[in-house]
Amino acid sequence: MSHWTRRDLLKSSLAVPAVVAEQNSPPAQAQPSSPTPPVPTASGRERLLLDFAWRFHLGHADDPAQDFGFGSTGNTFAKSGITVPAARADFDDNAWRKLDLPHDWAIELPFENNRSLTDHGSHPLGRSFPATSIGWYRRVFNVPVSDLGRRISLEFDGVYRNAIVIFNGHYIGNNFSGYAPFRFDVSDHANYGTPNVLLVRVDATLGDGWFYEGAGIYRHVWLTKTNPIHVPQWGAFVRSTVRPGGPAGGSSIRRSTWPRRHYGRWKNPSYTAWKLR
Secondary structure, three states, X not given: OEEEOHHHHHHOOOOOOOEEEOOOOOOOOOOOEOEOOOOXXXXXXXXXXXXXXXXXXXXXXXXXXXXXXOOOOOOOOOOOOOOXXXXXXXXXXXXXXXXXXXXXXXXXXXXXXXXXXXXXXXXOOOOXXXXXXXXXEEEEEOEOHHHOOOEEEEEEOOOEXXXXXXXXXXXXXXXXXXXXXXXXXXXXXOOEOOOEEEEEEEEOOOOOOOOOOOOEOOOOEEEEEEOOOEOOOOOEEEEEEEOOOHHHHOEEEEEEEOOEEHHHEEOOOEEEEEEEO
């Protein structure tokens, strides 16, 4: 076991760079924006910020015709590639609004004189306001051919509230919490060298609290690339122990890392311990 001071431990910490995606908003119809040249970390991991060049449009909670056809038939999730027309690369999103994340469409809505909405900022969200309770986000981007064989993941720091994620016409999954971050591995559905279409349907009909909560992708979105064997999200843990006896007893910090291999198989974990004086 190594003997380190607290100052030594702090000085040894590493800052992981984030690579920011190109900020130019693409024109409609499959003109993807490409990330800036990759800056890999020592572990081979890249984290690209996907906050820029999105398109947004309100949907409708009750009328499929105003919700881009979502749920208009009984086979919405029957087969990949037939979810909604907006998931196709040739979809014309010219009528969609250009914006950058984070975004909250609730704050943009007019105030509603309704006592039931007071606790949520008096904005028209909920079952009684279907025309302003659904939002669609669309992003087109490239993944280079050189990334073939790496694991490609989408990470959302926060979406309010019920988010359905569709990638290249494939239903990837959904997240119900308006506060918990979530992540999806999209490697098997990615297009390498041709445009990728990320589509997110956000349903703010229901609420989690009794306060203003907003609506939309209100935190960052990341595109993360890793080697097939990598430390997954939240795969590193740090635990501190204070021994009895006051300062004379000392304390220690134990770090454990659980690498993950493709197809979900875990490799042997590694451990590092420091004794602090």
